[in-house]
Amino acid sequence: MIMITGVDVEQINTLQLTDIERDIVNQKKKSEIVYRYVSLEALEFELKMRSAIINAGKALKASDATFAVFKNSRCNEQLWTRTDSGGFRLISGMRPSIGINDIFKNGQLYSFECATAMIITLYKATLTVLKKDIFDVYFQDLYLRDWNYDSDLQLKIIEHNNEVFPGDIVYFKNPDHNPATPEWQGENAVFLGNGLYYGHGMGIKPAEGSIASLNRRRIPGSTTSAYLTDEVVHPDFEYLRNLSTSRHLLPGNHHTEDTIVARIGAHMYTLYSN
Template sequence: MIQIPYGVMKPSSKTISPLQQSIYQSLKESHVTYHYFTQREMLFELQLRENIVKAAFQLNESKVNFSGFENSTFNKEYWEKTEVGYQLKKGKKPSDGIRDVFINSDQYIFECVTSIVIIYYKAVLESIQEHYFNYLFSQMIVWAHNYDKDLGMYSIKKVDLFPGDVVYFYNPDYEKPIWMGENCVYLGNDLFYGHGIGVGTAAEMIEALNSLRKSEATESAYLLPQVTRLDFRYLSRFE
Protein backbone atom coordinates (compact mmCIF):
# COMPACT_ATOMS: atom_id res chain seq x y z
CA MET A 1 0.00 0.00 0.00
CA ILE A 2 1.17 3.52 -0.82
CA GLN A 3 0.35 6.32 1.59
CA ILE A 4 0.85 10.03 0.83
CA PRO A 5 -0.68 12.74 3.09
CA TYR A 6 -2.70 14.43 0.37
CA GLY A 7 -3.60 11.29 -1.54
CA VAL A 8 -1.99 9.22 -4.26
CA MET A 9 -2.34 10.21 -7.88
CA LYS A 10 -1.74 7.33 -10.26
CA PRO A 11 1.28 8.22 -12.42
CA SER A 12 0.51 8.62 -16.10
CA SER A 13 1.89 5.99 -18.46
CA LYS A 14 3.07 8.95 -20.53
CA THR A 15 5.36 10.17 -17.76
CA ILE A 16 6.84 6.96 -16.32
CA SER A 17 8.36 3.91 -17.96
CA PRO A 18 6.81 0.41 -18.05
CA LEU A 19 9.28 -0.76 -15.37
CA GLN A 20 8.35 2.15 -13.11
CA GLN A 21 4.67 1.38 -13.67
CA SER A 22 5.31 -2.22 -12.63
CA ILE A 23 7.14 -1.13 -9.46
CA TYR A 24 4.37 1.35 -8.64
CA GLN A 25 1.73 -1.36 -8.99
CA SER A 26 3.71 -3.71 -6.75
CA LEU A 27 4.08 -1.02 -4.08
CA LYS A 28 0.39 -0.27 -4.29
CA GLU A 29 -0.65 -3.93 -3.97
CA SER A 30 1.75 -4.73 -1.11
CA HIS A 31 0.32 -5.56 2.32
CA VAL A 32 3.11 -3.35 3.71
CA THR A 33 2.40 0.39 3.84
CA TYR A 34 5.00 2.55 2.10
CA HIS A 35 4.86 6.13 3.36
CA TYR A 36 5.88 9.14 1.26
CA PHE A 37 5.71 12.82 2.14
CA THR A 38 4.92 13.81 -1.45
CA GLN A 39 4.06 12.32 -4.81
CA ARG A 40 7.40 13.60 -6.09
CA GLU A 41 9.25 11.59 -3.46
CA MET A 42 7.53 8.42 -4.61
CA LEU A 43 8.29 9.17 -8.26
CA PHE A 44 11.94 9.71 -7.33
CA GLU A 45 12.11 6.24 -5.81
CA LEU A 46 10.61 4.72 -8.95
CA GLN A 47 13.21 6.49 -11.10
CA LEU A 48 16.14 5.56 -8.87
CA ARG A 49 15.04 1.94 -8.74
CA GLU A 50 14.93 1.86 -12.53
CA ASN A 51 18.39 3.45 -12.69
CA ILE A 52 19.73 0.74 -10.36
CA VAL A 53 18.42 -1.90 -12.75
CA LYS A 54 19.92 -0.06 -15.74
CA ALA A 55 23.31 0.26 -14.03
CA ALA A 56 23.28 -3.46 -13.22
CA PHE A 57 22.68 -4.35 -16.86
CA GLN A 58 25.41 -1.91 -17.91
CA LEU A 59 27.92 -3.48 -15.53
CA ASN A 60 26.96 -6.95 -16.74
CA GLU A 61 27.64 -5.87 -20.33
CA SER A 62 30.97 -4.22 -19.45
CA LYS A 63 34.47 -5.69 -19.43
CA VAL A 64 34.91 -5.47 -15.66
CA ASN A 65 36.52 -8.63 -14.27
CA PHE A 66 35.99 -10.45 -10.97
CA SER A 67 38.52 -11.01 -8.18
CA GLY A 68 39.24 -10.42 -4.50
CA PHE A 69 41.01 -7.37 -3.15
CA GLU A 70 44.53 -8.79 -3.46
CA ASN A 71 44.17 -9.08 -7.24
CA SER A 72 41.90 -6.08 -7.77
CA THR A 73 42.61 -3.06 -9.96
CA PHE A 74 41.01 0.33 -10.59
CA ASN A 75 42.01 2.87 -13.25
CA LYS A 76 45.03 4.64 -11.75
CA GLU A 77 44.06 7.90 -13.43
CA TYR A 78 41.21 8.26 -10.96
CA TRP A 79 41.80 5.87 -8.07
CA GLU A 80 44.49 5.10 -5.50
CA LYS A 81 44.61 1.75 -3.72
CA THR A 82 44.67 1.92 0.09
CA GLU A 83 44.43 -0.72 2.83
CA VAL A 84 40.64 -0.36 2.97
CA GLY A 85 39.69 0.22 -0.64
CA TYR A 86 40.12 2.52 -3.60
CA GLN A 87 40.20 6.24 -2.78
CA LEU A 88 39.30 8.79 -5.42
CA LYS A 89 42.37 10.91 -6.18
CA LYS A 90 42.45 14.55 -5.15
CA GLY A 91 41.21 16.87 -7.87
CA LYS A 92 39.04 14.20 -9.49
CA LYS A 93 35.27 14.49 -9.55
CA PRO A 94 33.33 11.58 -8.03
CA SER A 95 30.98 11.69 -11.01
CA ASP A 96 33.90 11.21 -13.43
CA GLY A 97 35.37 8.44 -11.30
CA ILE A 98 32.14 6.45 -11.31
CA ARG A 99 31.49 6.98 -15.01
CA ASP A 100 35.02 5.77 -15.77
CA VAL A 101 34.19 2.34 -14.34
CA PHE A 102 31.72 1.94 -17.19
CA ILE A 103 33.76 3.77 -19.85
CA ASN A 104 37.12 2.06 -19.23
CA SER A 105 35.71 -1.09 -17.70
CA ASP A 106 38.61 -3.28 -18.85
CA GLN A 107 40.80 -1.48 -16.28
CA TYR A 108 38.69 -2.63 -13.33
CA ILE A 109 38.69 -5.86 -11.35
CA PHE A 110 36.63 -6.23 -8.15
CA GLU A 111 34.26 -8.56 -6.29
CA CYS A 112 30.48 -8.66 -5.89
CA VAL A 113 29.95 -6.38 -2.87
CA THR A 114 31.97 -3.67 -4.57
CA SER A 115 29.90 -4.12 -7.72
CA ILE A 116 26.75 -3.31 -5.73
CA VAL A 117 28.28 -0.10 -4.39
CA ILE A 118 29.40 0.89 -7.90
CA ILE A 119 25.91 0.19 -9.25
CA TYR A 120 24.34 2.25 -6.49
CA TYR A 121 26.70 5.18 -7.09
CA LYS A 122 25.99 5.09 -10.83
CA ALA A 123 22.23 4.96 -10.30
CA VAL A 124 22.30 7.85 -7.82
CA LEU A 125 24.48 9.87 -10.21
CA GLU A 126 21.83 9.43 -12.90
CA SER A 127 19.03 10.37 -10.48
CA ILE A 128 20.22 13.54 -8.72
CA GLN A 129 21.92 16.75 -9.80
CA GLU A 130 25.58 16.18 -10.56
CA HIS A 131 26.89 19.02 -8.39
CA TYR A 132 25.06 17.51 -5.41
CA PHE A 133 26.53 14.09 -6.20
CA ASN A 134 30.05 15.52 -6.22
CA TYR A 135 29.39 17.35 -2.95
CA LEU A 136 27.85 14.37 -1.14
CA PHE A 137 30.54 11.91 -2.21
CA SER A 138 33.58 14.20 -2.34
CA GLN A 139 35.60 11.82 -0.10
CA MET A 140 34.65 8.78 -2.17
CA ILE A 141 36.16 5.44 -1.25
CA VAL A 142 35.07 2.14 -2.77
CA TRP A 143 35.54 -1.44 -1.68
CA ALA A 144 33.11 -3.95 -0.22
CA HIS A 145 31.37 -2.34 2.76
CA ASN A 146 33.56 0.77 2.67
CA TYR A 147 31.47 3.47 1.01
CA ASP A 148 30.05 6.92 1.71
CA LYS A 149 27.25 6.79 4.28
CA ASP A 150 25.26 9.34 2.27
CA LEU A 151 24.15 6.41 0.14
CA GLY A 152 22.04 5.41 3.10
CA MET A 153 22.29 1.66 2.46
CA TYR A 154 20.36 -0.46 4.94
CA SER A 155 19.11 -4.04 5.16
CA ILE A 156 15.76 -5.27 6.43
CA LYS A 157 13.91 -8.55 6.73
CA LYS A 158 12.45 -9.31 3.32
CA VAL A 159 8.75 -8.54 3.21
CA ASP A 160 8.69 -7.43 -0.43
CA LEU A 161 11.06 -7.64 -3.36
CA PHE A 162 11.06 -4.86 -5.94
CA PRO A 163 13.38 -4.19 -8.91
CA GLY A 164 16.38 -2.28 -7.61
CA ASP A 165 16.51 -4.20 -4.32
CA VAL A 166 19.71 -6.09 -3.45
CA VAL A 167 19.62 -9.62 -2.07
CA TYR A 168 22.21 -12.14 -0.92
CA PHE A 169 22.50 -15.76 -1.95
CA TYR A 170 24.43 -17.49 0.85
CA ASN A 171 26.69 -20.45 0.07
CA PRO A 172 27.46 -22.20 3.41
CA ASP A 173 29.66 -24.97 1.95
CA TYR A 174 31.84 -22.71 -0.20
CA GLU A 175 35.27 -23.90 -1.31
CA LYS A 176 36.91 -20.46 -1.57
CA PRO A 177 35.91 -17.56 0.71
CA ILE A 178 35.19 -15.29 -2.25
CA TRP A 179 32.30 -17.64 -3.13
CA MET A 180 30.74 -17.53 0.34
CA GLY A 181 27.78 -15.95 -1.40
CA GLU A 182 26.64 -13.60 -4.12
CA ASN A 183 25.22 -10.10 -3.73
CA CYS A 184 22.66 -9.56 -6.47
CA VAL A 185 20.48 -6.77 -7.82
CA TYR A 186 16.90 -7.86 -8.42
CA LEU A 187 16.01 -6.91 -11.99
CA GLY A 188 12.37 -8.03 -12.00
CA ASN A 189 10.69 -11.11 -13.49
CA ASP A 190 12.76 -13.45 -11.27
CA LEU A 191 16.01 -12.21 -12.80
CA PHE A 192 19.05 -11.18 -10.78
CA TYR A 193 22.46 -9.74 -11.59
CA GLY A 194 25.47 -10.90 -9.60
CA HIS A 195 29.00 -9.81 -10.54
CA GLY A 196 31.10 -12.88 -11.32
CA ILE A 197 28.06 -14.95 -12.29
CA GLY A 198 26.00 -12.66 -14.50
CA VAL A 199 22.25 -12.44 -15.05
CA GLY A 200 20.04 -15.37 -14.12
CA THR A 201 17.05 -16.60 -12.18
CA ALA A 202 17.18 -17.40 -8.48
CA ALA A 203 17.51 -21.10 -9.33
CA GLU A 204 20.40 -20.37 -11.69
CA MET A 205 22.19 -18.27 -9.04
CA ILE A 206 21.89 -21.13 -6.57
CA GLU A 207 23.05 -23.66 -9.17
CA ALA A 208 26.11 -21.52 -9.96
CA LEU A 209 27.06 -21.21 -6.28
CA ASN A 210 26.51 -24.93 -5.71
CA SER A 211 29.08 -25.60 -8.42
CA LEU A 212 31.59 -23.60 -6.35
CA ARG A 213 31.24 -25.62 -3.13
CA LYS A 214 33.85 -27.84 -1.49
CA SER A 215 33.91 -31.47 -2.63
CA GLU A 216 32.20 -32.85 0.50
CA ALA A 217 29.47 -30.18 0.47
CA THR A 218 26.07 -31.19 1.80
CA GLU A 219 24.15 -27.90 2.11
CA SER A 220 22.83 -26.00 -0.90
CA ALA A 221 23.22 -22.27 -1.38
CA TYR A 222 20.04 -20.35 -0.62
CA LEU A 223 18.53 -16.88 -0.70
CA LEU A 224 18.66 -15.04 2.62
CA PRO A 225 15.31 -13.53 3.73
CA GLN A 226 16.48 -9.92 3.61
CA VAL A 227 16.82 -7.03 1.18
CA THR A 228 19.18 -4.06 1.02
CA ARG A 229 17.90 -0.67 -0.11
CA LEU A 230 18.99 2.94 -0.33
CA ASP A 231 17.58 5.82 1.68
CA PHE A 232 15.34 7.01 -1.16
CA ARG A 233 13.75 9.75 0.93
CA TYR A 234 17.08 11.33 1.87
CA LEU A 235 18.47 11.15 -1.66
CA SER A 236 15.30 12.69 -3.14
CA ARG A 237 16.31 16.02 -1.57
CA PHE A 238 19.04 16.33 -4.19
CA GLU A 239 16.97 15.59 -7.29
Protein backbone atom coordinates (compact mmCIF):
# COMPACT_ATOMS: atom_id res chain seq x y z
CA MET A 1 0.00 0.00 0.00
CA ILE A 2 1.15 3.53 -0.79
CA MET A 3 0.22 6.42 1.49
CA ILE A 4 1.11 10.02 0.63
CA THR A 5 0.65 12.74 3.22
CA GLY A 6 -2.26 14.99 2.26
CA VAL A 7 -2.62 13.49 -1.22
CA ASP A 8 -5.11 11.11 -2.78
CA VAL A 9 -3.05 8.15 -3.95
CA GLU A 10 -4.87 8.26 -7.28
CA GLN A 11 -2.91 11.42 -8.09
CA ILE A 12 -0.01 9.09 -8.86
CA ASN A 13 -1.76 8.60 -12.19
CA THR A 14 -0.90 12.20 -13.09
CA LEU A 15 2.83 11.45 -13.03
CA GLN A 16 4.69 10.81 -16.28
CA LEU A 17 6.24 7.43 -15.49
CA THR A 18 8.23 4.88 -17.46
CA ASP A 19 7.02 1.30 -17.66
CA ILE A 20 9.46 0.17 -14.95
CA GLU A 21 8.42 3.05 -12.68
CA ARG A 22 4.77 2.16 -13.19
CA ASP A 23 5.56 -1.45 -12.32
CA ILE A 24 7.22 -0.33 -9.07
CA VAL A 25 4.16 1.75 -8.16
CA ASN A 26 1.80 -1.14 -8.89
CA GLN A 27 3.93 -3.55 -6.85
CA LYS A 28 3.90 -1.17 -3.88
CA LYS A 29 0.18 -0.54 -4.19
CA LYS A 30 -0.51 -4.28 -3.96
CA SER A 31 1.81 -4.81 -1.01
CA GLU A 32 0.60 -5.46 2.52
CA ILE A 33 3.45 -3.24 3.69
CA VAL A 34 2.61 0.46 3.94
CA TYR A 35 5.01 2.64 1.97
CA ARG A 36 4.68 6.21 3.25
CA TYR A 37 5.74 9.37 1.42
CA VAL A 38 5.71 12.97 2.62
CA SER A 39 4.58 14.20 -0.80
CA LEU A 40 3.86 13.13 -4.35
CA GLU A 41 7.20 14.67 -5.28
CA ALA A 42 8.97 12.37 -2.82
CA LEU A 43 7.51 9.30 -4.52
CA GLU A 44 8.37 10.65 -7.95
CA PHE A 45 11.96 11.33 -6.88
CA GLU A 46 12.39 7.77 -5.59
CA LEU A 47 11.08 6.39 -8.87
CA LYS A 48 13.47 8.55 -10.88
CA MET A 49 16.37 7.45 -8.67
CA ARG A 50 15.46 3.79 -9.08
CA SER A 51 15.35 4.20 -12.85
CA ALA A 52 18.72 5.94 -12.76
CA ILE A 53 20.24 3.14 -10.65
CA ILE A 54 19.03 0.57 -13.18
CA ASN A 55 20.45 2.58 -16.08
CA ALA A 56 23.74 3.15 -14.25
CA GLY A 57 24.12 -0.58 -13.62
CA LYS A 58 23.57 -1.33 -17.30
CA ALA A 59 25.99 1.44 -18.28
CA LEU A 60 28.68 0.10 -15.96
CA LYS A 61 28.25 -3.34 -17.51
CA ALA A 62 28.82 -1.76 -20.95
CA SER A 63 31.77 0.40 -19.84
CA ASP A 64 34.57 -2.19 -20.26
CA ALA A 65 35.53 -1.81 -16.58
CA THR A 66 36.71 -5.23 -15.40
CA PHE A 67 36.52 -7.21 -12.19
CA ALA A 68 39.53 -7.36 -9.86
CA VAL A 69 40.14 -8.07 -6.20
CA PHE A 70 41.30 -5.11 -4.12
CA LYS A 71 45.01 -5.93 -4.43
CA ASN A 72 44.75 -5.84 -8.22
CA SER A 73 42.39 -2.87 -8.62
CA ARG A 74 43.17 -0.16 -11.20
CA CYS A 75 41.93 3.37 -11.88
CA ASN A 76 42.63 6.38 -14.07
CA GLU A 77 45.47 7.94 -12.08
CA GLN A 78 44.91 11.33 -13.72
CA LEU A 79 41.72 11.62 -11.66
CA TRP A 80 42.02 9.11 -8.83
CA THR A 81 44.67 7.98 -6.36
CA ARG A 82 44.71 4.24 -5.74
CA THR A 83 45.13 3.59 -2.01
CA ASP A 84 47.11 0.76 -0.42
CA SER A 85 43.85 -1.03 0.38
CA GLY A 86 42.74 -0.99 -3.26
CA GLY A 87 40.25 1.86 -3.09
CA PHE A 88 40.14 5.00 -5.23
CA ARG A 89 40.35 8.50 -3.76
CA LEU A 90 39.45 11.46 -5.95
CA ILE A 91 42.44 13.77 -6.49
CA SER A 92 42.08 17.03 -4.57
CA GLY A 93 40.48 19.78 -6.63
CA MET A 94 38.92 17.37 -9.12
CA ARG A 95 35.19 17.73 -9.64
CA PRO A 96 33.35 14.65 -8.36
CA SER A 97 31.12 14.57 -11.44
CA ILE A 98 34.17 14.31 -13.71
CA GLY A 99 35.62 11.49 -11.62
CA ILE A 100 32.44 9.41 -11.69
CA ASN A 101 31.69 10.03 -15.37
CA ASP A 102 35.23 9.01 -16.32
CA ILE A 103 34.64 5.48 -15.03
CA PHE A 104 31.83 5.10 -17.54
CA LYS A 105 33.70 6.89 -20.33
CA ASN A 106 37.10 5.21 -19.88
CA GLY A 107 36.11 1.94 -18.27
CA GLN A 108 39.09 0.10 -19.76
CA LEU A 109 41.31 1.97 -17.27
CA TYR A 110 39.43 0.61 -14.26
CA SER A 111 39.26 -2.71 -12.42
CA PHE A 112 37.46 -3.21 -9.10
CA GLU A 113 35.33 -5.70 -7.22
CA CYS A 114 31.57 -5.94 -6.83
CA ALA A 115 30.95 -3.78 -3.76
CA THR A 116 32.92 -0.92 -5.31
CA ALA A 117 30.85 -1.40 -8.47
CA MET A 118 27.65 -0.92 -6.50
CA ILE A 119 28.92 2.30 -4.90
CA ILE A 120 29.95 3.60 -8.33
CA THR A 121 26.51 2.68 -9.70
CA LEU A 122 24.76 4.58 -6.90
CA TYR A 123 26.96 7.66 -7.34
CA LYS A 124 26.32 7.68 -11.09
CA ALA A 125 22.56 7.46 -10.53
CA THR A 126 22.72 10.26 -7.97
CA LEU A 127 24.74 12.41 -10.37
CA THR A 128 22.18 11.77 -13.11
CA VAL A 129 19.21 12.82 -10.99
CA LEU A 130 20.76 15.67 -8.98
CA LYS A 131 22.79 17.03 -11.94
CA LYS A 132 26.47 17.88 -11.79
CA ASP A 133 26.34 21.28 -10.01
CA ILE A 134 24.56 19.90 -6.96
CA PHE A 135 26.53 16.65 -7.04
CA ASP A 136 29.83 18.55 -7.06
CA VAL A 137 28.79 20.47 -3.96
CA TYR A 138 27.63 17.60 -1.77
CA PHE A 139 29.90 14.75 -2.84
CA GLN A 140 33.37 16.15 -2.32
CA ASP A 141 36.34 13.96 -1.34
CA LEU A 142 34.96 10.81 -2.96
CA TYR A 143 36.49 7.54 -1.84
CA LEU A 144 35.40 4.42 -3.68
CA ARG A 145 35.93 1.04 -2.08
CA ASP A 146 33.00 -0.65 -0.34
CA TRP A 147 30.01 0.01 1.91
CA ASN A 148 32.16 0.66 4.99
CA TYR A 149 33.68 3.77 3.46
CA ASP A 150 30.53 5.47 2.22
CA SER A 151 28.42 7.87 4.26
CA ASP A 152 27.28 10.67 1.97
CA LEU A 153 24.68 8.52 0.18
CA GLN A 154 23.05 7.77 3.56
CA LEU A 155 22.64 4.10 2.60
CA LYS A 156 19.79 2.16 4.18
CA ILE A 157 19.86 -1.60 4.77
CA ILE A 158 16.37 -3.08 4.88
CA GLU A 159 14.99 -6.58 5.30
CA HIS A 160 12.90 -6.87 2.18
CA ASN A 161 10.31 -9.45 3.32
CA ASN A 162 10.33 -10.92 -0.19
CA GLU A 163 9.71 -7.46 -1.68
CA VAL A 164 12.59 -6.35 -3.86
CA PHE A 165 12.08 -3.40 -6.19
CA PRO A 166 14.00 -2.51 -9.34
CA GLY A 167 16.90 -0.28 -8.30
CA ASP A 168 17.54 -2.14 -5.04
CA ILE A 169 21.01 -3.56 -4.33
CA VAL A 170 20.87 -7.20 -3.21
CA TYR A 171 23.41 -9.75 -2.05
CA PHE A 172 23.88 -13.35 -3.13
CA LYS A 173 25.75 -15.20 -0.37
CA ASN A 174 27.99 -18.20 -1.04
CA PRO A 175 28.49 -19.77 2.43
CA ASP A 176 30.71 -22.61 1.20
CA HIS A 177 32.92 -20.57 -1.10
CA ASN A 178 36.39 -21.87 -1.79
CA PRO A 179 38.81 -20.24 0.72
CA ALA A 180 41.32 -19.89 -2.09
CA THR A 181 38.98 -17.43 -3.81
CA PRO A 182 37.43 -15.27 -1.06
CA GLU A 183 36.20 -12.81 -3.67
CA TRP A 184 33.47 -15.34 -4.48
CA GLN A 185 32.04 -15.45 -0.96
CA GLY A 186 29.12 -13.54 -2.44
CA GLU A 187 27.98 -11.12 -5.09
CA ASN A 188 26.46 -7.65 -4.77
CA ALA A 189 24.01 -6.95 -7.56
CA VAL A 190 21.53 -4.37 -8.82
CA PHE A 191 18.02 -5.69 -9.34
CA LEU A 192 17.15 -4.46 -12.83
CA GLY A 193 13.56 -5.68 -12.88
CA ASN A 194 12.03 -8.41 -15.02
CA GLY A 195 13.90 -11.03 -12.98
CA LEU A 196 17.38 -9.81 -13.95
CA TYR A 197 20.34 -8.75 -11.80
CA TYR A 198 23.59 -7.00 -12.67
CA GLY A 199 26.64 -8.16 -10.72
CA HIS A 200 30.09 -6.82 -11.59
CA GLY A 201 32.15 -9.74 -12.80
CA MET A 202 29.08 -11.86 -13.46
CA GLY A 203 27.16 -9.70 -15.86
CA ILE A 204 23.38 -9.54 -16.20
CA LYS A 205 21.62 -12.75 -15.20
CA PRO A 206 18.48 -14.04 -13.50
CA ALA A 207 18.86 -15.00 -9.84
CA GLU A 208 19.28 -18.65 -10.78
CA GLY A 209 22.20 -17.78 -13.03
CA SER A 210 23.97 -15.79 -10.32
CA ILE A 211 23.48 -18.61 -7.83
CA ALA A 212 24.77 -21.16 -10.34
CA SER A 213 27.89 -19.05 -10.96
CA LEU A 214 28.62 -18.87 -7.24
CA ASN A 215 27.95 -22.58 -6.78
CA ARG A 216 30.73 -23.34 -9.26
CA ARG A 217 33.10 -21.58 -6.87
CA ARG A 218 32.33 -23.59 -3.73
CA ILE A 219 34.55 -25.89 -1.72
CA PRO A 220 34.95 -29.05 -3.81
CA GLY A 221 32.21 -31.50 -2.88
CA SER A 222 29.99 -28.94 -1.16
CA THR A 223 26.23 -29.28 -1.56
CA THR A 224 25.36 -26.04 0.27
CA SER A 225 23.97 -23.69 -2.35
CA ALA A 226 24.51 -19.97 -2.64
CA TYR A 227 21.32 -17.98 -2.06
CA LEU A 228 19.78 -14.53 -2.28
CA THR A 229 19.80 -12.95 1.19
CA ASP A 230 16.79 -11.17 2.69
CA GLU A 231 18.31 -7.68 2.80
CA VAL A 232 18.43 -4.86 0.27
CA VAL A 233 20.44 -1.65 0.19
CA HIS A 234 19.44 1.65 -1.34
CA PRO A 235 20.20 5.32 -0.69
CA ASP A 236 18.01 7.41 1.57
CA PHE A 237 15.89 8.79 -1.26
CA GLU A 238 14.33 11.55 0.83
CA TYR A 239 17.76 12.72 1.99
CA LEU A 240 18.92 12.97 -1.63
CA ARG A 241 15.71 14.73 -2.66
CA ASN A 242 16.33 17.36 0.00
CA LEU A 243 19.82 17.92 -1.40
CA SER A 244 18.28 18.53 -4.80
CA THR A 245 16.23 21.42 -3.44
CA SER A 246 18.62 22.96 -0.87
CA ARG A 247 20.64 25.32 -3.04
CA HIS A 248 20.05 28.46 -1.03
CA LEU A 249 23.09 30.27 0.31
CA LEU A 250 23.43 30.42 4.07
CA PRO A 251 24.11 33.73 5.82
CA GLY A 252 27.70 34.81 5.42
CA ASN A 253 28.36 32.79 2.28
CA HIS A 254 29.87 34.47 -0.74
CA HIS A 255 29.44 34.04 -4.43
CA THR A 256 30.71 35.37 -7.72
CA GLU A 257 29.31 35.17 -11.21
CA ASP A 258 31.03 31.80 -11.73
CA THR A 259 30.89 30.16 -8.31
CA ILE A 260 28.81 29.86 -5.19
CA VAL A 261 30.53 29.01 -1.93
CA ALA A 262 28.26 27.45 0.67
CA ARG A 263 28.85 26.33 4.22
CA ILE A 264 27.46 22.91 5.13
CA GLY A 265 28.21 21.90 8.69
CA ALA A 266 31.89 22.49 9.27
CA HIS A 267 32.81 22.39 5.59
CA MET A 268 32.92 24.94 2.81
CA TYR A 269 31.92 23.80 -0.66
CA THR A 270 32.25 25.49 -4.04
CA LEU A 271 29.46 25.24 -6.58
CA TYR A 272 30.62 25.93 -10.13
CA SER A 273 28.04 27.53 -12.39
CA ASN A 274 29.65 26.69 -15.73
